[in-house]
Amino acid sequence: LLAPARCAAAVGTAAPKVEGGGRRSSEQGQLAVAPARLVDELVEEALVWSSQHGLVVGDKNHPRSGKAPGVGLLHAPFALLPMSFSKVYWDQAVELAPLFNELVDRVSLDGDFLQETLASFSLSFSRTKEVDSFTGRLLDIHAKMMKLNKKEDVRLGLTRSDYMVDGATDQLLQVELNTISTSSNGLACGVCELHRNLIRQHERELGLDPESVVGNTAIAQHAEALAGAWAEFNNQRFSVVLVVVQPEERDGLPVAVVYFRAGYTPNDYPSEAEWRARLLIECSSAIKCPSIAHHLVGTKKIQQELAKKNVLERFLDNKADIEKVRKCFAGLWSLENDSIVMSAIESPELFVLKPQREGGGNNIYGDNLRETLISLKKDGSNELAAYILMQRILPPASLCYLVRDGTCIRENAVSEFGIFGAYLRNKDRVIINDQCGYLMRTKAASLNEGGVVAGYAFLNSVFLT
Numbered sequence: 140l141l142a143p144a145r146c147a148a149a150v151g152t153a154a155p156k157v158e159g160g161g162r163r164s165s166e167q168g169q170l171a172v173a174p175a176r177l178v179d180e181l182v183e184e185a186l187v188w189s190s191q192h193g194l195v196v197g198d199k200n201h202p203r204s205g206k207a208p209g210v211g212l213l214h215a216p217f218a219l220l221p222m223s224f225s226k227v228y229w230d231q232a233v234e235l236a237p238l239f240n241e242l243v244d245r246v247s248l249d250g251d252f253l254q255e256t257l258a259s260f261s262l263s264f265s266r267t268k269e270v271d272s273f274t275g276r277l278l279d280i281h282a283k284m285m286k287l288n289k290k291e292d293v294r295l296g297l298t299r300s301d302y303m304v305d306g307a308t309d310q311l312l313q314v315e316l317n318t319i320s321t322s323s324n325g326l327a328c329g330v331c332e333l334h335r336n337l338i339r340q341h342e343r344e345l346g347l348d349p350e351s352v353v354g355n356t357a358i359a360q361h362a363e364a365l366a367g368a369w370a371e372f373n374n375q376r377f378s379v380v381l382v383v384v385q386p387e388e389r390d391g392l393p394v395a396v397v398y399f400r401a402g403y404t405p406n407d408y409p410s411e412a413e414w415r416a417r418l419l420i421e422c423s424s425a426i427k428c429p430s431i432a433h434h435l436v437g438t439k440k441i442q443q444e445l446a447k448k449n450v451l452e453r454f455l456d457n458k459a460d461i462e463k464v465r466k467c468f469a470g471l472w473s474l475e476n477d478s479i480v481m482s483a484i485e486s487p488e489l490f491v492l493k494p495q496r497e498g499g500g501n502n503i504y505g506d507n508l509r510e511t512l513i514s515l516k517k518d519g520s521n522e523l524a525a526y527i528l529m530q531r532i533l534p535p536a537s538l539c540y541l542v543r544d545g546t547c548i549r550e551n552a553v554s555e556f557g558i559f560g561a562y563l564r565n566k567d568r569v570i571i572n573d574q575c576g577y578l579m580r581t582k583a584a585s586l587n588e589g590g591v592v593a594g595y596a597f598l599n600s601v602f603l604t
């Protein structure tokens with residue numbers, strides 16, 4: 140079916156024996172440093188399994204990929220074996236999921252807070268010098284809804300809170316909270332099945348228990364939440380769920396739920412027509428996933444504002460919950476903070492500079508970060524508001540086998556761990572507030588960015604230790 144997999148890393152490497160059940164001793168690391176022969180075998184089996192079970196993505200190099208169904212597909216990039224992950228971190232992330240769901244919803248109801256925090260974006264986009272017209276336009280739709288006093292009784296949030304373990308402090312720190320198009324749930328479920336299957340097939344050689352690979356329920360639970368919202372819309376004979384994947388989709392039936400798979404990047408709005416469509420959807424009675432307010436809560440700027448002293452207290456009542464949420468916040472600063480800007484110019488390797496964008500590949504690091512900050516400061520204050528500064532989280536690295544394009548490499552790698560969440564509410568009735576499976580992504584420690592689709596990271600699963 141497939142050409143024999145070449146395992147570059149295994150060639151010529153004195154492969155250590157599998158010892159101690161194949162586990163590495165570090166808290167977080169890829170399992171099993173396996174003999175070269177076994178690695179080759181696992182890679183080939185994994186590639187066959189991926190193509191047989193739909194663990195595939197579009198092949199960018201194929202001219203008809205994405206145009207004709209079933210044409211131009213390639214296995215998704217994956218780590219060969221799961222990532223061992225401490226139950227302490229797992230439990231913490233699972234416990235946080237409903238708290239963040241609730242937080243998103245409460246913040247979304249505070250229209251003034253969103254408008255004030257993001258004000259620099261809305262003010263600026265009408266001026267000649269644009270800070271960030273994209274966020275400004277989203278905010279403009281939000282302002283229109285406030286003027287109309289538009290209430291969303293039924294609110295559906297499909298979220299994903301992403302974390303990294305900070306090596307210096309052993310703390311699980313939040314990278315970001317996604318509220319729109321929290322993708323990769325299907326692939327995350329697929330790689331979990333792949334790992335279970337590989338371990339089951341080689342249980343004795345690897346000395347691992349396939350049941351320790353945490354099952355992933357992301358797809359089923361998110362589908363359930365969408366169906367739940369559709370039921371709340373209460374027009375079950377005729378209404379449909381509209382999934383926005385391309386601009387200007389039309390439908391002849393009442394739309395109960397609109398799911399935005401697209402709409403999170405400026406590229407999704409090539410003309411005024413897309414903005415009109417977004418506004419039209421927002422004005423409609425359909426349940427939006429996300430509503431414009433939920434979308435804005437997911438911006439980096441709001442993340443930074445929530446980390447300020449006494450801001451969480453505006454939205455959460457329970458002191459213990461507030462502490463739990465705050466504990467996972469990394470250092471976050473606005474660029475109005477001169478002393479932190481100076482620190483970042485001096486030691487850029489300790490910071491990440493983030494614009495208000497989604498989808499990976501937008502952040503600024505290292506020398507670039509220093510130069511950007513210097514030139515932003517020189518140009519004056521207006522554009523500074525378009526960015527936030529974040530503490531750079533440096534997770535512990537470990538050797539991993541990573542497979543892309545049929546080739547396996549052995550890399551010193553770090554991981555980012557996301558917990559999906561679902562939140563469905565009708566007025567005062569919370570129908571769903573749950574964690575819904577996970578996304579484990581592994582990337583070379585030397586890389587800055589981390590997206591799977593963006594081409595940096597590899598899908599992985601969790602092996603609880």
Ligand code: ADP
Pocket residue numbers: 301314315469491493496497498499500501502529530531532533555587588589590
């Ligand atoms: P996006 O919404 O585009 O996914 P993120 O904030 O998740 O934006 O940043 C993209 C990637 O950059 C992350 O997946 C992660 O690999 C890396 N990254 C972001 N913030 C940090 C940080 N504070 N420390 C280390 N790496 C980070």
Ligand code: MG
Pocket residue numbers: 315316317496497498499
């Ligand atoms: Mg994001």
Ligand code: MG
Pocket residue numbers: 301315499
């Ligand atoms: Mg991200």
